[in-house]
Amino acid sequence: MRNTHSTNQEKPNCSLSRRQFIGQAAASVVGLSYLNSPPAVHANPKITLRVLGTGVTLQEDIRRQAERDLGIHITFEPHGSAGVMQKASTRPESFDVYEQWSNSINVLWYANAIQPIDKSRIRRWDEINPLTKTGRLSPEMKIGAGDAPHKILHVQNDGSLGPRPSDQLSFLPYVHNVDSFGYNTSMIPQGIPYETESWGWLLDDQFRGRVGLVNEPAIGIFDAALAAQAKGLVEFEDIGNLSRQEVDKLFSVLVDYKRRKHFNGIWNSVPQSVQFMKSGRVVIESMFSPAVSTLNGMGIPVTYAAPKEGYRGWHGVLCLSSKTTGHVRDAAYDYMNWWLDGWAGAYMARQGYYISIPQRAREYLTSQEWDYWYEGAQAEADLPGADGTTAVTQGNYRTGGSYLERLGNVAVWNTVMDSYEYSLVRWYELLTA
Template structure:
């Protein structure tokens, strides 16, 4: 199974092996490497676990085979977000790579929203991401004001800012910050033109040469360590990193930016070379993810699952109220592998599932000019 640290975690592997009676080998790489190997080397894996925006790189290479919905036992439980792109019927369409546009396999083999009997990947984990900051490190000019992506470029925080290293994600966070700061306006923040990419990178290089950025991270463990080591005070973040910050006793906030969140949707696809008993085991694993336990364990690290009601039976009432309803924790709550993570009385930043996933500014994206963006983003990080 090829994927990232987002869901390829040891306690998940062990539980799946125990429940299914199969052997799983996790090949854990950073996002860019997973995209490359996913597209170029389908012989190296049977299951591909990554994000829907990665399909823009992987699907055209025919590395994945369509998933037959007739073999997905709980497909009817998958909620509206991956099917339509919105959790709230009144929600505006979001920028970026909306999962619904890449879900169904069309008669000509392309991907689209028109429902069919085959899908590209099984939609599973997802979240609305933003940035995290240490409350005690915030300057008086920012405290008491509405949280904004512009904070990532606040001159008062120069030298204490980190960004995600993956161009497909980090560049969107940076673009949100640049636009929120009033330095640029983008026609489509999820699909920048060559001219917009050049202008964005020029701004970022200027900030970097002035010492504004303290680092870049590729995994949530790296992100957590940057803050635990007191190298940064504010950074873009993935939810599991906040678990490490909790364990370290840091006083931090996960921002609810006024501009909206950057969202992502993860899923699992099947290599075109999987067949026979291995293919049967692959479908067993896909179905296992929808049975409830996996959804409950990822909820405890801040992620959501596409059929959440199935997970309710694997969470007590206090957990469900905290993670999904946005209520104050009525008891100490466990983490995915620890006895205690969330202290009694704490509230989750951002509120309920509906509140968070209804405020998406942009989905993670592979832009039309992705290759050019990667080259320029690499220049920025090396500048």
């Protein structure tokens, strides 16, 4: 699936190597209504749809709204990203719909844990914006390193995943965003987006003992790599696909920093990252958008950086279990289509996330909300978060600007690298150093 050549079409020998690698990666994981009109629900209302995923999107408000709109019973089973991928790749019979991030797709696909999605059953496919279909929102936009989602979207004739359009999809694209780090501006002077804000700040000696990282090997490694490269400590030929030697160089730096007590915490959940910053344990850390909104709502001045090196991008995926059939599969298609109808996209926008059909979400946002979250305009009034509390105060701007600007500055996408298994070993060495 990985495109390491200048053309869009993978060469057969690269595809084979990639499939062998993903099989090994899957094995390693084992070790470790419509709102505007009534939905066309095909399933028996008594059917229970089981959704496995993370707490990012498996939220109770969303579950209740989907149940009301679709007329079916839905259960959510949220876990941390590593646990979700492990369970999904080894027990496809335990769920009907899988949701997480696109970097997990290759592992699940080659473990035969998910089945192809029939594109003809995605009712708003033509409305989905070009980000997932082409890798960019506009022709001049750069595509970040690593597994940009369009590279693994379509099922190819040989059963591999690739960018060439087909009638079958590996996933339904929906929620997505860019991640960086947050810093407390009462302790660290406000930087200038895309000019002075830098991933290198995470490894700046002046913040020693007050830095936090995310405890997710497939994500945290890129935050660390971007920081190390920005500081000039390590150079990478392809930051989206580090070699074993480059992984070793990176972790030599990180272990040294940890032994010098540079890091004061490696967080496992968004609430924990909030607590790290709220308590003063850290003044700068890897963060996800909802954590920043939550802290700002508490009156803690945390800025979500727009690094001059670019963001780490991620794209949410909805997938069908390989074991899902019949009426339950019909219900699963209804649920996936529901996500693109508007209400859910607006709900996620209030947490700082985007959706693959923005215009549908816009119908459920006020003009002030749309202008702030998608256009990057100044907030004309206090704006609520998804929980109803104030997430944005009047007069503020969204760091990084508009949807187009932020997604146009992706340095690297969340990716399962060829050195993934080896990087897991080194990551756990870092945790215990």
